[in-house]
Amino acid sequence: MVQNAVTISLGIAILRIGVSPINVKLELSNLKNLLMTVKHLKILHQHSQVISKDGNDVIEGLIKSPKSLPPKYFYDDRGSELFEQICDLPEYYPTRTEASILGQYADEIAAITGSCELVELGSGSSTKTNYLLNAYQKISHNTSIAEAFSYIPIDVSGGILKTSVLHLQQKYPDLTIAGLIGTYEEALLYLDKNHQRSRMIFFLGSSIGNFNAAESDEFLGKVSHALTKGDYFLLGVDLQKSTEVLEDAYNDAQGITAAFNLNMLSHLNWRFQGDFDCNLFEHKAIYNQVDHQIEMYLYAKSKHEVSLDILDLKVQFETGERILTEISRKFNLEDLQLQLRSQGLQTVKFWTDPQQLFGLILCQVKY
Numbered sequence: 364m365v366q367n368a369v370t371i372s373l374g375i376a377i378l379r380i381g382v383s384p385i386n387v388k389l390e391l392s393n394l395k396n397l398l399m400t401v402k403h404l405k406i407l408h409q410h411s412q413v414i415s416k417d418g419n420d421v422i423e424g425l426i427k428s429p430k431s432l433p434p435k436y437f438y439d440d441r442g443s444e445l446f447e448q449i450c451d452l453p454e455y456y457p458t459r460t461e462a463s464i465l466g467q468y469a470d471e472i473a474a475i476t477g478s479c480e481l482v483e484l485g486s487g488s489s490t491k492t493n494y495l496l497n498a499y500q501k502i503s504h505n506t507s508i509a510e511a512f513s514y515i516p517i518d519v520s521g522g523i524l525k526t527s528v529l530h531l532q533q534k535y536p537d538l539t540i541a542g543l544i545g546t547y548e549e550a551l552l553y554l555d556k557n558h559q560r561s562r563m564i565f566f567l568g569s570s571i572g573n574f575n576a577a578e579s580d581e582f583l584g585k586v587s588h589a590l591t592k593g594d595y596f597l598l599g600v601d602l603q604k605s606t607e608v609l610e611d612a613y614n615d616a617q618g619i620t621a622a623f624n625l626n627m628l629s630h631l632n633w634r635f636q637g638d639f640d641c642n643l644f645e646h647k648a649i650y651n652q653v654d655h656q657i658e659m660y661l662y663a664k665s666k667h668e669v670s671l672d673i674l675d676l677k678v679q680f681e682t683g684e685r686i687l688t689e690i691s692r693k694f695n696l697e698d699l700q701l702q703l704r705s706q707g708l709q710t711v712k713f714w715t716d717p718q719q720l721f722g723l724i725l726c727q728v729k730y
């Protein structure tokens with residue numbers, strides 16, 4: 364956990380494996396833990412200055428009414444572990460459905476784009492990515508070494524990124540992997556627009572649904588900016604469906620999603636010296652049929668005060684008052700393609716599962 368806190372607060376760290384070693388003078392002994400297993404580590408301090416001071420978004424969210432918190436705070440090591448458990452829940456159809464689409468169409472995606480630099484935003488365990496890596500490996504075996512593909516996984520959760528990079532390096536010893544620990548915004552800003560090879564950025568798990576309409580426009584604009592003419596963007600999205608299926612998926616019978624939601628408070632406690640009592644909050648996810656989005660809340664069970672010392676913040680909660688911790692928008696494929704096009708991302712092809720639960724859209728930058 365401590366390791367995670369250190370890497371995140373530094374901004375972007377790059378774990379380079381399979382490329383030439385970079386000597387880095389480490390300024391923080393806390394990073395030793397990370398270095399024990401990952402040899403080549405580079406910290407890009409200059410990129411941290413473009414983000415707001417760590418925790419400002421927490422203050423902003425908790426002093427306003429109604430209260431909210433950014434979903435990125437779900438993901439410390441424990442949060443990432445819980446998310447992996449959510450992916451295996453019987454009610455949580457998105458992960459296995461998206462995996463089945465990727466399993467069926469990864470070869471076709473690789474054939475359309477050709478060998479390229481693969482950049483994954485919010486890669487987590489990179490489990491589903493294996494379908495793409497296998498497909499690209501097949502086509503790169505048929506081309507010259509100079510055209511071999513590379514993989515850049517990006518995630519704010521340093522622990523899971525480290526584990527997945529090490530695992531992938533063992534599984535694909537010839538693959539060049541360069542992991543970036545940081546936020547989507549930091550990474551998109553860092554990625555060189557003038558890359559030598561063609562690039563495909565991909566964003567799976569319907570994480571784009573965590574942005575509201577205006578935020579997703581801004582996000583897609585940044586994706587578009589990190590690409591050049593002819594590059595690709597592959598987007599996995601959860602589609603609109605019945606309230607019952609959706610609410611079951613986010614209020615599972617085993618209570619794993621509840622633990623995941625409540626873990627955000629524990630994360631804030633260790634990261635900002637807080638005293639949230641998780642027993643005083645309750646998880647509930649509701650489908651908002653007007654806005655087509657799941658809204659995940661933590662409800663205060665009683666009136667009480669919470670302190671976050673590092674942020675110099677005291678927050679009052681009334682009984683029944685709620686914090687919005689996540690929206691998860693559910694999409695209509697036609698509308699989404701219009702939005703993508705307005706950001707210069709033209710649909711090449713899209714795929715869904717037979718029940719049309721989930722969609723995968725491949726777009727290309729045309730201009």
Ligand SMILES: C[S@@+](CC[C@H](N)C(=O)[O-])C[C@H]1O[C@@H](n2cnc3c(N)ncnc32)[C@H](O)[C@@H]1O
Nearest residue numbers: 435438485486487518519520545546547567568
């Ligand atoms: C819903 S999970 C999806 C993981 C994986 N892509 C999948 O489809 O199963 C979201 C992932 O994005 C990461 N993440 C969340 N917010 C982020 C942010 N603002 N910047 C970078 N990564 C973020 C989390 O740590 C987590 O691994």
